[in-house]
Amino acid sequence: AEAHVEAVAAAKALNAFLVETPDHVLAAADAADQARAAGTLKPLSGVPIGMKDLFCTVGVQTTAASHILEGFTPTYESGVSQRLFDAGAGMLGKLNMDQFAMGSSNETSAFGNVISPWRRGGGDNAALAPGGSSGGSSAAIAARLCPAATGTDTGGSIRQPAAFTGISGIKPTYGRCSRWGTVAFASSLDQAGPMARSVRDCAIMLEAMAGLDPRDATSLDAPVPAWEQGLNADLKGKKVGIPREYRVESMPAEIDALWKRGAEWLQDAGAEIVDVSLPHTKYALPAYYIIAPAEASSNLARYDGVRYGQRELPDGANLQEMYAATRAAGFGPEVKRRIMIGTYVLSAGFYDAYYTQAQRVRALISRDFDEAFAKVDVLLTPTAPSAAFALGDKSDDPLAMYLNDVFTVPSSLAGLPAMSVPGGLDDAGLPLGLQIIGRAMDEQGVLNAGLALE
Ligand code: GLN
Numbered sequence: 255a256e257a258h259v260e261a262v263a264a265a266k267a268l269n270a271f272l273v274e275t276p277d278h279v280l281a282a283a284d285a286a287d288q289a290r291a292a293g294t295l296k297p298l299s300g301v302p303i304g305m306k307d308l309f310c311t312v313g314v315q316t317t318a319a320s321h322i323l324e325g326f327t328p329t330y331e332s333g334v335s336q337r338l339f340d341a342g343a344g345m346l347g348k349l350n351m352d353q354f355a356m357g358s359s360n361e362t363s364a365f366g367n368v369i370s371p372w373r374r375g376g377g378d379n380a381a382l383a384p385g386g387s388s389g390g391s392s393a394a395i396a397a398r399l400c401p402a403a404t405g406t407d408t409g410g411s412i413r414q415p416a417a418f419t420g421i422s423g424i425k426p427t428y429g430r431c432s433r434w435g436t437v438a439f440a441s442s443l444d445q446a447g448p449m450a451r452s453v454r455d456c457a458i459m460l461e462a463m464a465g466l467d468p469r470d471a472t473s474l475d476a477p478v479p480a481w482e483q484g485l486n487a488d489l490k491g492k493k494v495g496i497p498r499e500y501r502v503e504s505m506p507a508e509i510d511a512l513w514k515r516g517a518e519w520l521q522d523a524g525a526e527i528v529d530v531s532l533p534h535t536k537y538a539l540p541a542y543y544i545i546a547p548a549e550a551s552s553n554l555a556r557y558d559g560v561r562y563g564q565r566e567l568p569d570g571a572n573l574q575e576m577y578a579a580t581r582a583a584g585f586g587p588e589v590k591r592r593i594m595i596g597t598y599v600l601s602a603g604f605y606d607a608y609y610t611q612a613q614r615v616r617a618l619i620s621r622d623f624d625e626a627f628a629k630v631d632v633l634l635t636p637t638a639p640s641a642a643f644a645l646g647d648k649s650d651d652p653l654a655m656y657l658n659d660v661f662t663v664p665s666s667l668a669g670l671p672a673m674s675v676p677g678g679l680d681d682a683g684l685p686l687g688l689q690i691i692g693r694a695m696d697e698q699g700v701l702n703a704g705l706a707l708e
Pocket of ligand 1: 356357358387406410411439
């Protein structure tokens, strides 16, 4: 614990942590010493973890990397962080992220970019994006500041940063982890999950994080399997689907090569590789970028300068003017863009054309997956269409940024478990990720295929 506290303090240049909480992690280490002596060690006793700043933590500032929540210190603990602490984990601090989890590069944080610890080879020293929105989590793990961290994934925010930094991360089935006390982005999509250096560590973390929470109406009432114990990299008798629609136009050759290599590795582990079709794939990204902003515009209505964080109160302002001034000053540009898109697609006259239509598309995408999973056990795809890009490369072009989510968004819309594991390096020496998508509730199948790739 002490070594990790020192490593975090020494790595300020990465800007991965927004708040450091050394006392928390050292207290957990002491508790672990006592538990060891008493023979009552818990699964995560004394393990120093990082906490994405989307999880409310008692007495520790929680901002979702937005100025509008600056100074907000929750009086309640999120369901996920509480479970991790109950399992013995200690918190090193709160991790930087894209503001309200909106982004794919961590550049929308109000508190500065996170910088990936990776660099391209050949003397190219450009600072690279750690992915997003869980970019503080991915950078901290890749830089060995913590062995594991929490992430959240609405459209890829665990998997894409894991891919960009050469680590593993799993978004479980929607409802596995409590959303209670997690700052909401798009409630029908938001799902917490672990990020770590290995598939096994992800399984251990997920077991601690998952489970029914009656305070979250969409929490799944299902037992949490012993995923770590169930790990098995032998895929004999398993079928792995390769969805042909993911072979998008302009896919770089190195991503295609990565995908083929992944399929060969799974074949070596005993799996049969099957060609499958998910015909509505190309509509997933547009549907996501209607549904997620629609839900965000509604969820973010609560930041009004009255109940949380910052308030802007110009001289003589009335209530309406106070709301407007607070939101204008408190939200970053990407958050405002999402609120405007979301408000537009939900407005009278446009609701049916955009929002209802996107929900119909969502149903078709789920049906595609159902049909595929009647034939195969898991699907294999690349996690992202490229390796990490340089900071600033896409920050002026929202559409280019949104395209990064092309492979992660469909399984989010369908609520399915999906994981990214390292799949080797590209020509510049940067990590690439392979994605495994599974049937609802079959995290074990996903983890096992991930293990076979590791
Ligand atoms: N990059 C996607 C977005 O900006 C996904 C974010 C997420 O999963 N939180 O919406």
